[in-house]
Amino acid sequence: MQKCAIVTGSSSGLGLAMTGSLLDMGFTVFGGSRTGTDIEHDSFYDVELDVSSEESVIEFYETIKDFTDGIHLFVNNAGICEMSSINEMSSDQFQNSLLTNTVGMFHMFKYLEPFIVKKETHVVSILSTAAQYGYPNVSAYNASKFGALGFLQSIKKEWKDQHMRFTNLFPGAIDTPLWDKMGTSFSREKMLSVDEFMSVFDFIISAPHTIQFPEFTFLHREGFLE
Template sequence: MKWAVITGSSSGLGLAMTSYLLEQGWSVAGGSRSGTDIEDENFYDLELDVTDAEAVDEFYRTLKDLTPKVHLFIQNAGVCEMNPVSKIDIENFGMHLATNTLGAFFMLQGLKPFLIEGETHIISLLSTASKFGYPEMAAYNASKFGQRGMLESIQKEWKNLKLRFTPLYSGAVDTPLWGNLNSEFSNERMLSVEEFLYVFDFVVNAPKNLRLADLTFIHREGFLE
């Protein structure tokens, strides 16, 4: 039985990847604060707040009762708000860092005992915002650049384990994340969740020795402006 763990399984890309993996026969442990309606004997809907180190420990204690090893880890949980510099306060900036950067770190830290040498595949939902700055996204940009740096550091530190790391530098995808932003961007200029899943399917099923080190994908009309 192959085990996948995914953070942020309750919405958007996380929910779509969870359903996809279950259809492909994986056992999946999903973590989120709000949970899902998915009913599948191979799905374990676990409570998780990635910003809370104790909650992350509890998540992994529960996971240990389900499986000793994780074949696929998907680092997906994330938050994004758009605000001009004048409106970003310590709370807002801190929420982005606590979730997207520090939360992502806690999850990788706790994953260590579950890793399978030469096997575990770690897919991280980075963003084009991990490479390029966007207006009114200073806090999100900082957290996603930070997540990228943190990931690259751990990848080098764990080199001897011969894991597979795939950072996904995704452009905008039409998910509930955008619904909460009050942005004026048209969702016709965003990738659909189905188009995202095309990339995800390619990544998950890529030959074991293939490392997709710099996968950036955006809508064919370019970046949102």
């Protein structure tokens, strides 16, 4: 059976790199994002997706269902991060982080169930050290990632009869376009490179299919950005 993967947030940064690597490994990849990618590959399907919209998520799964019988790997990656003190952050901004990073994840899982392959499907979630530790001026991001972790721990138990693998990655800062949008002055030299992140991702994907990594934290030698 051809191995199929979904990667949310495939248009940029980590999602783009993970999509390329999975195609090299022989997966058929359904990439979902609002803006799409330039990837041209026989096994790549570039599908429009806004995880914050339940209708868009339903359409995403409607589109891919004709091309797959089951999803072996679900890379739960789409996310946004806005940096702002609580005083300067509007209620809409706060809600938008939760809508994309937490409710968006709920939408994706709600409609994933028919595609689960018992004892096979591996969910790899790109959380963050911000799902474990509070950082200043990213309260909405922190709340959304802690919420995402709670959601994942709950459905792992709810779906225990499926014998799926749930791997939660908690990377520290990585030098991706996410930081360009935030306009901060943190040194990129104290962040992991995308290649360094990919060395961990590729190791996890290549591990035997009986292994899951419930909590995998990794960060730059220089430690946390604060």
